[in-house]
Amino acid sequence: MASGSSLTTYGIDILEVDAESAYPNDHSWTTCSGGRIRTLSSRSRKVELRFSSHLRLHAAQPACQSRRSTGTGLPRASLIRLPERNTPGSYALSLRAILAAATTTTLPLPISTPRISPDVATPRWIPASALYVCYLGLDDPLVHSQVVAYIHGLGERGHRMHLVTFETGKLTRARRRRLRAEMEALGIVWHGMRYHKCPSLPATAYDVLRGGLVAAWLIRRHKLKIFHARSHMPMAMALIAARLSSFRLLFDIRGLLAEEYADAGIWRPDSLPFRLIKCVERIGIARAVGAVVLTERVRDILFAADDERVTVIPCCADLERVRSQEHLRDETRRQLGIEDHAVLIYVGKFTGWYLQREMVEFFARARSVIPDLHFLVLSQSDPSWIAQEFERFDIPSDTRTITRVTPKEIGAHLAAADAAIAFIKPCYSKISSSPTKIGEYLAAGLAIVTGREIGDVEALLESHDSGVVVNSFSPESLDRAAHDLAGRMGDAAHRARSLEAAQSLSLVAVGVPRYDALYARMTSPACGGIHRA
Numbered sequence: 001m002a003s004g005s006s007l008t009t010y011g012i013d014i015l016e017v018d019a020e021s022a023y024p025n026d027h028s029w030t031t032c033s034g035g036r037i038r039t040l041s042s043r044s045r046k047v048e049l050r051f052s053s054h055l056r057l058h059a060a061q062p063a064c065q066s067r068r069s070t071g072t073g074l075p076r077a078s079l080i081r082l083p084e085r086n087t088p089g090s091y092a093l094s095l096r097a098i099l100a101a102a103t104t105t106t107l108p109l110p111i112s113t114p115r116i117s118p119d120v121a122t123p124r125w126i127p128a129s130a131l132y133v134c135y136l137g138l139d140d141p142l143v144h145s146q147v148v149a150y151i152h153g154l155g156e157r158g159h160r161m162h163l164v165t166f167e168t169g170k171l172t173r174a175r176r177r178r179l180r181a182e183m184e185a186l187g188i189v190w191h192g193m194r195y196h197k198c199p200s201l202p203a204t205a206y207d208v209l210r211g212g213l214v215a216a217w218l219i220r221r222h223k224l225k226i227f228h229a230r231s232h233m234p235m236a237m238a239l240i241a242a243r244l245s246s247f248r249l250l251f252d253i254r255g256l257l258a259e260e261y262a263d264a265g266i267w268r269p270d271s272l273p274f275r276l277i278k279c280v281e282r283i284g285i286a287r288a289v290g291a292v293v294l295t296e297r298v299r300d301i302l303f304a305a306d307d308e309r310v311t312v313i314p315c316c317a318d319l320e321r322v323r324s325q326e327h328l329r330d331e332t333r334r335q336l337g338i339e340d341h342a343v344l345i346y347v348g349k350f351t352g353w354y355l356q357r358e359m360v361e362f363f364a365r366a367r368s369v370i371p372d373l374h375f376l377v378l379s380q381s382d383p384s385w386i387a388q389e390f391e392r393f394d395i396p397s398d399t400r401t402i403t404r405v406t407p408k409e410i411g412a413h414l415a416a417a418d419a420a421i422a423f424i425k426p427c428y429s430k431i432s433s434s435p436t437k438i439g440e441y442l443a444a445g446l447a448i449v450t451g452r453e454i455g456d457v458e459a460l461l462e463s464h465d466s467g468v469v470v471n472s473f474s475p476e477s478l479d480r481a482a483h484d485l486a487g488r489m490g491d492a493a494h495r496a497r498s499l500e501a502a503q504s505l506s507l508v509a510v511g512v513p514r515y516d517a518l519y520a521r522m523t524s525p526a527c528g529g530i531h532r533a
């Protein structure tokens with residue numbers, strides 16, 4: 001074929017691929033939304049197989065073709081719908097069909113144009129290899145919903161993911177093997193480190209130094225290209241690791257950390273820890289190739305309007321996991337002994353900026369509007385924090401339930417509820433907050449009551465009319481909110497609006513695709529060379 005030609009016919013002699021086998025290296029295999037990608041060679045010609053919900057065949061440039069040749073852009077992929085249940089056999093069957101079509105199909109060639117992901121209109125380069133560093137442990141439920149779930153999704157989309165966590169419990173050999181096996185089953189290579197707590201500042205400094213050194217070693221050993229720093233402590237580790245290794249830096253800003261500690265009364269604005277964290281934040285933003293924030297409001301504060309490095313990704317929820325437990329409503333209510341009650345639920349922590357006193361006061365006032373209302377509290381925190389508030393307002397013990405459940409059981413308890421509450425202290429740092437519980441509440445179709453000035457929550461709820469936003473925590477405001485909430489509980493139209501709003505916080509439709517697009521940009525040649533801080 002002439003060097004300048006833009007058409008060719010592909011002959012393929014490899015007809016099967018095992019969709020369940022492990023990939024031997026970065027260049028020939030990777031996962032992709034439940035399937036695999038493989039580049040198959042046939043003499044001087046090659047094709048790439050990519051499939052997620054569909055199977056696509058993309059023609060790549062023949063080895064003999066000049067890089068200066070002009071082409072017609074991206075190929076239109078041959079398309080075959082895969083079965084609902086994906087098995088190695090079904091993939092092999094579909095691959096036979098697509099490869100058979102490829103032997104007689106003429107496709108336009110892309111010459112140097114990056115391929116476009118079917119999910120997002122962003123250039124997709126080779127799958128990324130990333131080290132994700134999280135300064136929390138796997139025992140924290142938040143890590144499973146906001147770290148592991150995302151990394152698993154990215155692994156399914158083709159990225160090679162390593163995870164570093166800092167564990168509070170003793171890391172015995174048996175525990176390491178168990179946690180490593182759990183993560184391996186999700187396609188994640190896990191590295192556990194010990195978290196040190198006391199004395200606070202020296203212990204944290206030691207963790208940061210040790211974490212930076214270990215991260216540099218892992219990046220060099222496993223040839224990882226992206227350092228994904230989740231929040232400020234891992235960002236400090238990245239700055240240390242950059243002295244010893246090269247990578248592209250992703251600063252995942254989970255909130256205004258220094259301001260959060262100040263608003264909680266733990267740090268003073270002029271204290272050394274506050275100033276150190278703000279210094280790490282400034283340097284991290286300046287040196288990052290990519291950045292993530294949780295809300296539009298904090299994006300406008302930290303970044304210029306035309307800064308293309310930053311992506312807004314709120315804390316998303318696994319909507320399907322929550323909805324899959326709706327059928328457990330009656331059983332869960334029976335187990336809790338609340339079959340004949342309307343149920344208000346709270347999921348989360350207490351103290352700090354979580355206002356347990358105001359939530360209990362709202363419950364007390366709402367009982368005058370909804371006499372059979374029962375308060376179901378799910379928390380990993382010390383139950384005495386909220387128990388003393390129930391006593392303060394003389395709440396009968398048979399109208400409340402305080403318990404602790406595993407992350408897998410939260411969906412069933414949400415299904416047992418009729419309404420949900422989340423009162424958080426309205427302060428400056430909360431403009432960067434995206435409570436995970438809001439997505440879970442909406443996914444369960446619950447009527448929500450919450451406060452103002454919490455990230456983008458107010459804008460989301462009001463735009464879909466899917467919740468009650470109190471103007472203040474005064475008695476009058478709480479009374480009005482109680483009457484408004486009573487009118488929404490059990491209303492089918494309100495439930496439909498809640499489910500619609502939940503789509504904006506979907507892990508599968510929003511969270512993972514946005515991270516995937518960001519990884520794709522960071523690994524593309526247009527992003528520039530490997531960043532060395």
